[in-house]
Amino acid sequence: MNMAVLRNTATTTPQVLTGNEAAVPEAANPMVVFEGVAKRFAAGKTGAEVVALNDIDLVVPRGSVTGIIGRSGAGKSTLIRLVNGLEKPSSGRILVDGVDIAGLDEKNLRAVRRSIGMIFQHFNLLSSRTAFGNVALPLEIAGMDSQDIEERVAPLLDLVGLSDKRDRYPSELSGGQKQRIGIARALATEPKLLLSDEATSALDPETTRSILALLRKINKELGLTVLLITHEMEVVKAIADHIAVIDGGRIVEQGPTFDVFTGHVHETTKALLGGLAGMHLPEFLTSRMSQRPEPGSRTILRVIFKGENATEPMLARLGSDLGIEVNIMAGAVDEIAGRPFGMLVVSLRSEEAKIAEARQFLANHGLSSEVVGYVR
Amino acid sequence: MSADIIALIVKATGQTLYMVAVAGLIGSLLGIPLGVFLATSGRGELFAAPWVNKVLGAVVNATRSTPFIILVVAIIPFTRLVAGTSIGTTAAIVPLTIATIPFVARLVETAIREVDPGLTEAARAMGASPMQIVFKVLLAEARPGITSALTLTIVSLIGYAAMVGAIGGGGLGDLGIRYGYQRFMPDVMAVVVVVLIVLVQLVQSAGDRLARQFDKRSRPR
Structure with missing residues (x-):
């Protein structure tokens, strides 16, 4: 990773x-x-x-x-x-x-x-x-x-x-x-x-x-x-x-x-809140990211953890349950008013349908996600 | 130096101390409240009365800009009214006091204005009344400054008291002029000057020590 x-x-x-x-x-x-x-x-x-x-x-x-x-x-x-x-x-x-x-x-x-x-x-x-x-x-x-x-x-x-x-x-x-x-x-x-x-x-x-x-x-x-x-x-x-x-x-x-x-x-x-955990994407990602998928590119996903869900090992289960390879690119975990708040930027090497399935899986477990771009 | 002359010097020293003490005391008792009022009666301040503030400020300035020797003769009718006579040591206390009040007031005003306005705000937030703010905050915090102000006042009074010989007030200054200068007795003049220097030194160092003791703002450790 x-x-x-x-x-x-x-x-x-x-x-x-x-x-x-x-x-x-x-x-x-x-x-x-x-x-x-x-x-x-x-x-x-x-x-x-x-x-x-x-x-x-x-x-x-x-x-x-x-x-x-x-x-x-x-x-x-x-x-x-x-x-x-x-x-x-x-x-x-x-x-x-x-x-x-x-x-x-x-x-x-x-x-x-x-x-x-x-x-x-x-x-x-x-x-x-x-x-x-x-x-x-x-x-x-x-x-x-x-x-x-x-x-x-x-x-x-x-x-x-x-x-x-x-x-x-x-x-x-x-x-x-x-x-x-x-x-x-x-x-x-x-x-x-x-x-x-x-x-x-x-x-x-x-x-x-x-x-x-x-x-x-x-x-x-x-x-x-x-x-x-x-x-x-x-x-x-x-x-x-x-x-x-x-x-x-x-x-x-x-x-x-x-x-x-x-x-x-x-x-x-x-x-x-500019300084809040991981709201900015790191430079090494933004410099080579495109907004359209290309053959063989990986999807960059921002996953937001709120409250209790932050502690659940959801990303690991993406791999074990859905067989999707997850690569963590950037991320941070913060605590707000005593509750954890985290953001992870991950890359998934998979086809569109599988990505949608993964996002649905995350949504079912209370994690929101957004596609921020694609990297070759 | 004959015993007579020495007796004269002792008597003159006593007169100077008497005048300075009484004028200093009354002048401070009236000057400190006036100074507090001047410092707190501006627009939006504790006892806001901008017009009264302006008028009193003008009176204070007028009194302070009148040369003391002119003030002494200018208020002779008032002196006679208060002291019953316009000549002598007791009569001299009247113009000395009149000159001291605005002097003290301006110095106290400055000392009060140096108190951090945040302290007044904190006291207001605690529910303090204006008088509580004056006594518990302003006067307490300005104590080192007021002590220095009163020291300066007494030193100045010692100098002013030398001028009241003009209305028969006596004192060291009067002795110096009449004997030292007019009767060509330089030794008397020298003694008078030395006694004055010693008096001023004593007052100044006592005042400084007191002010330092009151000042808790920074203590070298």
């Missing part, structure tokens, strides 16, 4: 972040709902107003990790700031746990904000406070007395694995440690929703993985709904159950992560 291009990107995907089929979100009672939300910013003295978000309808299922992915400037930051009222919508409604955020006065809004944690790309820790002091800040703001604060903060530092750093200042901590303190701080008031604003964008890949694992753990163990925005496909692929793709201030696609990733249709989705 020719396995020159076979790569397994699954090994670079966070391992701890297993699938989430078990945690079926309560679809009927979502945590956050955007209804026809638009946000326009008044421009300078001369220019027209800037439309940051337009016609946003979005549902964040309760208990889910929902990722919003988009390029910079797509309106992600504005969108997440609408959820806790840091920005006001120009029109439409944003319901958080059934409460219309835009309709609240300052005082009630402050109360609601205490039930929504937020973490930031640049951590936003107070340099003048220790790790303990930073985690204690939201509790002080909520008016808790120091005895109760002490009791609340210690387990939080423990949860994020930084009990030994309680008296350290942020300048003495690494980026990953700072974000862990940021997470502990966001959890201090026992929120029901955690907003993550590019929380891993300033971190290296390994630290990113550990922070995502922590977020996943929190989501699982505390039942906290997480809404995160990112421009990194790896992030949503690793932990999001649901994703929404945002482009030019509009949601262009949303749904369960696996479905969006594997059935991606929209241009932006395609562009963002």
Whole structure:
């Protein structure tokens, strides 16, 4: 077999972040709902107003990790700031746990904000406070007395694995440690929703993985709904159950992560997913491939494995059951939202009828396939 | 140097310290809130009041651009109203305080504006009220900068206090002019200058040490 291009990107995907089929979100009672939300910013003295978000309808299922992915400037930051009222919508409604955020006065809004944690790309820790002091800040703001604060903060530092750093200042901590303190701080008031604003964008890949694992753990163990925005496909692929793709201030696609990733249709989705396992054919194939069969040429087939089927030895059975010789040219296996997704480019030396039979066999076992060309 | 002269120097030092301390204290108590307001009342800021901000900014600029010695004589009626008299050490504290307020305010404004806006946003996201943001975030984070600002203020006040001899305020500067210069006593002048230098050095190094202690942003390890 020719396995020159076979790569397994699954090994670079966070391992701890297993699938989430078990945690079926309560679809009927979502945590956050955007209804026809638009946000326009008044421009300078001369220019027209800037439309940051337009016609946003979005549902964040309760208990889910929902990722919003988009390029910079797509309106992600504005969108997440609408959820806790840091920005006001120009029109439409944003319901958080059934409460219309835009309709609240300052005082009630402050109360609601205490039930929504937020973490930031640049951590936003107070340099003048220790790790303990930073985690204690939201509790002080909520008016808790120091005895109760002490009791609340210690387990939080423990949860994020930084009990030994309680008296350290942020300048003495690494980026990953700072974000862990940021997470502990966001959890201090026992929120029901955690907003993550590019929380891993300033971190290296390994630290990113550990922070995502922590977020996943929190989501699982505390039942906290997480809404995160990112421009990194790896992030949503690793932990999001649901994703929404945002482009030019509009949601262009949303749904369960696996479905969006594997059935991606929209241009932006395609562009963002450009790096997804094996969506590009290798050069050595494309350079000598023709679109018409010639006598003696082999058929190049792209076989897509989704979910459980990826682990079934279907290609081997093509050989044993149908007597078709299968040659693997390229391929990759990836993991999306904890489910395997694979793509193999194979060449089959056989006549048309036999190829059709093989594709039918694959289809019967839940694998989709397409003929991408012919090679002599 | 006679005992009389030494007594004069001690007395003048006491007057300078008295004026600097009282003017510095009152000036800071009024100047810090003004500085916080200037830093937070622009368009779209915490206590947004763009017009008030502009007017106060203009008043601050006007006061700061008036030469101190002119300010001293220009506000004599006000000084008399506040202190009951327009001459003497206590009266001199009035113009010193008036000059200190905008000085402190501008320096504090700068220190507050250097606080990362991300911290304000984080505090808002936690449900902090504007006053909580001022006390728990802005003033806490700007503490090293404010400490440096107050150090600079006191050093400047020591210099300003030398000019209030013009209205009988006394102090080291006054002593230096009347004895050192007008009575041709260079040794008195030298002592006055040395005492001033020592005072400024003490204030500066104490302020620097304090600011360093408050600054947790980067500590060499």
